[in-house]
Amino acid sequence: MDTCRELEPSHIFVPGPIIVGAGPSGLAVAACLSNRGVPSVILERTDCLASLWQKRTYDRLKLHLPKHFCELPLMSFPKNFPKYPSKQQFISYVESYAARFNIKPVFNQTVEKAEFDAVSGLWNVKTQDGVYTSTWLVVATGENAEPVVPDIPGLKKFTGSVVHTSAYKSGSVFANRKVLVVGCGNSGMEVSLDLCRYNALPHMVVRNSVHVLPRDFFGLSTFGIAMTLLKWFPLKLVDTILLLLANSTLGVTDHLGLRRPKTGPIELKNVTGKTPVLDVGAISLIRSGHIRVAQAVKEITKNGAKFVNGQEVEFDSIILATGYKSNVPYWLKDNSFFTKEGMPKTPFPNGWKGEEGLYTVGFTRRGLSGTAFDAVKIADDIKDQWMKSNGPLSSRNICSSHIIHLHFNKS
Ligand SMILES: Cc1cc2nc3c(=O)[nH]c(=O)nc-3n(C[C@H](O)[C@H](O)[C@H](O)COP(=O)(O)OP(=O)(O)OC[C@H]3O[C@@H](n4cnc5c(N)ncnc54)[C@H](O)[C@@H]3O)c2cc1C
């Protein structure tokens, strides 16, 4: 690879930015950079693009926001895709996107450590195979990098199967089984619904309040309605309208065990990151008794669970729909830009740029539309710096290609 200087067998200097993660966020930044004539290298721990979507989501998954809110920069979804593309359609879009911009990440490279060296002014990014060095580091490892597996008392004693939703594919293996689903976010609700479609018997744990909104309201997406209203009205009024709309279609849900938080759904999402559930059928299955709502778990036993209300139920399996977390604190060293939870300290829309050439994409708590926003900002910012040191008049214009393809020489 003539565009990147190999310093020693396991040390590569990358002339453009190093991007960690080949999910939609990393690809969006690489595409926007390429479009502006800046090369980049993506390091990806798995062997595929968009690994969250390819390896860690269930078969029935569809986007729950309309496709135009989930587009990456510079390329629309195909016209023949439905309003809510399926997981397979989304993956094929991401693969076409990478092909369109000739993005070829270096796969099977887990970033174990990234450190800024103040003496050289460069980032050293260590994987199991060696060290990559660059002026710029783009963190694109996602808000959902690792499953959250809570330490529920007694969980280790349980003799049945325990899986996190990131490993759940379909309810086919749970037919006629009693399943405890812990968590009632979008994953918990949709997995419970999927279990019912395969004749399993789910109990879903709801330990707190939760906002459930219909995905659509008279053919319009609730999310789209909210975004339109927000252009004209204050947030609190928009939330009030959304709740009126939700109550008129889903009905009151308190007696089902689903109490609403005091803060409205969009305000709560903005302040805490907690995503409202967009209902695609679980509520009617809760009403009909097919999905049972359970209270918080007190402890798991050998054969089931004890709940805080004293009830005890036997289960064959447990599915942890307990969410995800960032993994940035594990590998980004000495950094004050991120919280200890691995999210940028500065909230949206200003969380994309740190210091010393550090950038973050996809940590906005705004899904793929947040990714698109960050990617454009980052590419514009890096391009300005790139042009100063690598513009047409610069002798350092060493890259012939806009995307760098490289591999360590493993001989
Ligand atoms: C079930 C589910 C459904 C969702 N549906 C929607 C939706 O409909 N609309 C929406 O807008 N958002 C949705 N989201 C939010 C989701 O975060 C985005 O869709 C999108 O995947 C975010 O892209 P990303 O590139 O930031 O993160 P990811 O897709 O998680 O990609 C990050 C990549 O980084 C890699 N990586 C992580 N750590 C390392 C490391 N140390 N070294 C190297 N590589 C690493 C990972 O393997 C992964 O490939 C959904 C999330 C989930 C879990």
Ligand SMILES: NC(=O)C1=CN([C@@H]2O[C@H](COP(=O)(O)OP(=O)(O)OC[C@H]3O[C@@H](n4cnc5c(N)ncnc54)[C@H](OP(=O)(O)O)[C@@H]3O)[C@@H](O)[C@H]2O)C=CC1
């Ligand atoms: N179709 C789609 O597009 C889908 C999108 N998604 C998205 O993926 C992201 C992750 O969603 P999801 O996986 O649902 O995670 P979330 O973080 O949204 O929800 C986690 C759930 O687990 C509960 N929980 C966590 N720990 C415990 C515990 N110890 N005991 C009991 N309950 C617990 C939480 O309850 P509490 O609130 O009390 O902490 C919450 O109900 C979200 O942004 C979501 O919108 C997910 C699925 C489908």
Ligand SMILES: O=C(O)C(=O)Cc1c[nH]c2ccccc12
């Ligand atoms: O699906 C997700 O995880 C998202 O983050 C998408 C999203 C961004 N903002 C929202 C507000 C309400 C519902 C979903 C989202």
